[in-house]
Amino acid sequence: MSAGFGEDRVPRPREGVSGQRFGSDYIVLDAEGRTLRGLNPTAIRVWELCDGKRTARAVAEQVAGEFKADARQVLTDTLRFLTELARLGLIDELQEVR
Secondary structure, three states: OOOOOOOOOEEEEOOOOEEEEEOOEEEEEOOOOOEEOOOOHHHHHHHHHOOOOOOHHHHHHHHHHHHOOOHHHHHHHHHHHHHHHHHOOOEEEEOOOO
């Protein structure tokens, strides 16, 4: 993977990775059953939008609109979060499908 997640790349959960609400928490399980917890509402929404169809830019635009937040800041934060998810092996970074 490159130094950071590209805004024109398409994130999708890696095979065997899943996310779900568990009480007031949101848990992402990797293929080995290790967990990532403590996602804030915007991070949860980013995760939910990582469906292998939208670019990172489109995910950030959707989140910015839903949360009425600054689009540039949301894009920066989204790319940072996606970079970390990729580093943890939780998502794949696909090339944009046109």
